Amino acid sequence: MKREFELIIFDLDGTLYPANPEMDRLYPEAAVRLLIQKTGGDPEKVKQEFLAKKAELKQLLNGPPTSTLTLFYYYNIGFEEYENTLDTMIAVENFITPDPKSRAVIQKIDRHYPIYLYTTNNEKVGMKILQRLGLADFFPPQRRFTLTDAGRLLVPRREKLNYIKPGEKGFKRILEMHNVPAEQALMVGDSEVSDIQPAQQLGLPTYHVTSREDFYRLPEWLGI
Ligand SMILES: [Mg+2]
Incomplete structure (x- = not known):
């Protein structure tokens, strides 16, 4: 059976592609x-x-x-x-190899759910990574919140830090933008500290990516 979510939020580094030391x-x-x-x-x-x-x-x-x-x-x-x-x-x-299997996962999920990207990486580097992965079309500017977006917020500098993971305000902002209650948004990420714990604290269900196989299994887990 398909799991119902109104939004799926993805981390970038270590989630949409394997971390490269x-x-x-x-x-x-x-x-x-x-x-x-x-x-x-x-x-x-x-x-x-x-x-x-x-x-x-x-x-x-x-x-x-x-x-x-x-x-x-x-x-x-x-x-x-x-x-x-x-x-x-x-x-x-030099560091990232395009992975058709990961792209197919996102393509499939995109057909069933609204998707969004929440990353501590910045816009320039993040865009290059997405392009390299063949994922740029799935995460256009209106579907992502990057470090650069946190920097552009018209709030004091100290407050901007709360919009950088694991600060909770970024998660809250994304939910508010989509008018989605926390329990209806799934957070998909590799970092216990930055992705999983803060999302859970806010009441979001989470999917922890600890290997590529975990990521490849996501559509099956979603029941699609
Ligand atoms: Mg990550």
């Missing part, structure tokens, strides 16, 4: 590079400080935060400058 290393690298440029500090010292902050935030969240959240949480760095730094550092085609 080499690519993932570039996010903290970009953050540290930007901090060195900004502060003129000793590179090794800046790096150690950043890693210490990330560990501190890990304690606060009871699980590992993204480098992106760490950067914005502790440092006064602009959303756009981080996006542009990452964009110049990440050649998506």
Whole structure:
């Protein structure tokens, strides 16, 4: 039997495609590079400080935060400058292989449910990843909320952080935009801390992707 949902929200990295450790290393690298440029500090010292902050935030969240959240949480760095730094550092085609099977999964789900993308990645890099995966048409601008969108909100900087996962406001905003109650929206993601826990706290059912096989099984789980 088909499971009824009014909306299915997908995470991007590690969910729509497998996490790539080499690519993932570039996010903290970009953050540290930007901090060195900004502060003129000793590179090794800046790096150690950043890693210490990330560990501190890990304690606060009871699980590992993204480098992106760490950067914005502790440092006064602009959303756009981080996006542009990452964009110049990440050649998506070197790290991501298009996967027809994953694309077929999204194509099938898209025929049965409204779908949406909620990512801590930014618009430029996120778009390149979606294009590489052949998924850009499924997640046009009105169907996604990225780090860049959080940065554009007309709220104080500190408040913007609540729109970056695992902050709850981003989830709430997506539900409000679609006028969907939490229990009618499914969150699909790979991160316990960023996707699963905050969604569950708000009352969303969740589907935890821990492997590609998990992702491939999603249509079957949905009963479509
Ligand atoms: Mg993820």
